[in-house]
Amino acid sequence: DAGVIQSPRHEVTEMGQEVTLRCKPISGHDYLFWYRQTMMRGLELLIYFNNNVPIDDSGMPEDRFSAKMPNASFSTLKIQPSEPRDSAVYFCASSFAVEQFFGPGTRLTVL
């Protein structure tokens, strides 16, 4: 198995632009998590899904952030419009039991 796949690996955009991050979880995993990591705030859970259904989105910063999971093999995290304070590494992780398997992350820079 290739593990959790995220794209793009790096994204540089200008303030106000829409950003879409993509994630393909490990096949057979029924949980999918989106995290954001910054020096200031550490590793924060944004939202998680179980069987494609959003369970808890209390970590989503504001309405500019949205996430979808249309099927078991794909999820997106969208930021519209983006702001410089959104610059961070965004990780997707999946699991079917205890262990969470993280993807390589997307490093987002908003200028």
Next chain:
Amino acid sequence: GQQVMQIPQYQHVQEGEDFTTYCNSSTTLSNIQWYKQRPGGHPVFLIQLVKSGEVKKQKRLTFQFGEAKKNSSLHITATQTTDVGTYFCAGPLRGNEKLTFGTGTRLTIIP
């Protein structure tokens, strides 16, 4: 805000010295997990502890869960350069699937 704290935030040790990081939760945890993140990498699961007072070993790493299930520690004996990275504890503060990650301890090895 963060409810899982780790100390120290940074630790620099000579290669061959021991290292310990401590994790403290504001609430009782049903279990605690430990992850390691190499510089530029993504968190990787190390272990889960479930029982009060539980101690588990992985080669030079020793993990302990406190009697009150509110704290945990990770001890590395005779550190090696491959131990470099940030060590996170994580616990389900609310619900069983959603993990709250600690603030992390960044370990640097001086050769």
